[in-house]
Amino acid sequence: MAESSFDIVSKMDMQEMTNAITQTEKELASRFDFKGSKSTLTLEKETLVVVSDDDYKLGALIDILQSKMLKRGLPIKNIDYGTIESASMGTVRQRLKLKQGIDQENSKKINTLIRDAKLKVKSQIQGDQIRVTGKNRDDLQAVIQLLRKADLTVDLQFTNMK
Incomplete structure (x- = not known):
């Protein structure tokens, strides 16, 4: 897969x-x-x-x-x-x-949220954006739902779903 x-x-x-x-x-x-x-x-x-x-x-x-x-x-x-x-x-x-892009503080917060969710995905900071990879698309959808509910100081968009 x-x-x-x-x-x-x-x-x-x-x-x-x-x-x-x-x-x-x-x-x-x-x-x-x-x-x-x-x-x-x-x-x-x-x-x-x-x-x-x-x-x-x-x-x-x-x-x-x-x-x-x-x-x-x-x-x-x-x-x-x-x-x-x-x-x-x-x-x-x-x-x-x-504000354009995700600052370091919010990037770390997002990474921590993803890691604490115990889903089988990896997230890595790439400049002012974050790439999330995983084998199961349902896990990726769960990450999106988790981040939409999270109380962050920036608005997030989810792009390049492959």
């Missing part, structure tokens, strides 16, 4: 993220409470810079963005919220880091 495998990754589709930002900007233009506001969203590589008039409007802007992300199937778990800081002309700014 051949070995089966799959990869555990944590990625954010940047094209979909751009679409979510565009939809958020369209909603801002049509909302009465944001009329005349200096609210903007700027995507700089892996960081989204959110600027608004005050803390309340910044929170509302992030709520709109999160709802648009969820509608597009983007994980909001993969956002690392920076501190709210003062910006020019009386505005406030917050940097949202978009």
